[in-house]
Amino acid sequence: SDIRLKTNINRIGTHPLGIGLYEWNYVWGEHATGVMAHEVEQVRPCAVQMHSSGYKMVDYSALGN
Numbered sequence: 215s216d217i218r219l220k221t222n223i224n225r226i227g228t229h230p231l232g233i234g235l236y237e238w239n240y241v242w243g244e245h246a247t248g249v250m251a252h253e254v255e256q257v258r259p260c261a262v263q264m265h266s267s268g269y270k271m272v273d274y275s276a277l278g279n
Contacts, residue, residue, distance in 0.1 A: 215251040215262075215272035223250075231257050231277065248274070 217223070220238040226247065227235035233253040239245055251270035254277070255262045261276035 215248060215254070216269035217250050217252055219269060220250075229277070233257060248272070249277070 219241055221241060223236055223238040225234045226237050229235050229249060231254075233249055233256075235247065236250060237245070237247045249272055251262050251272050254272050255270070258277060261273050263271050263273065265271050
C-alpha cells in the first residue's frame with residue numbers, strides 16, 4: 215500500500231476512518247483498490263508496517279469496517 219508502488223491513482227470514496235479509498239495500477243501493471251499507507255499512518259499507525267523491502271504495507275484487518 216505504499217504510494218511509491220502505484221500509478222494512475224484516483225480517489226473513489228472515503229473510508230469510515232475518514233481516509234481516502236482509491237483505485238490504482240501497481241507499477242507492475244496490476245489494478246487494485248484500497249487505501250494509502252501514508253494516510254492510514256496518520257489515523258491508525260498500528261495498521262501500517264514496514265516491509266523488509268523498505269515499502270509500507272497496510273494490515274487491512276486492523277482498519278475495521
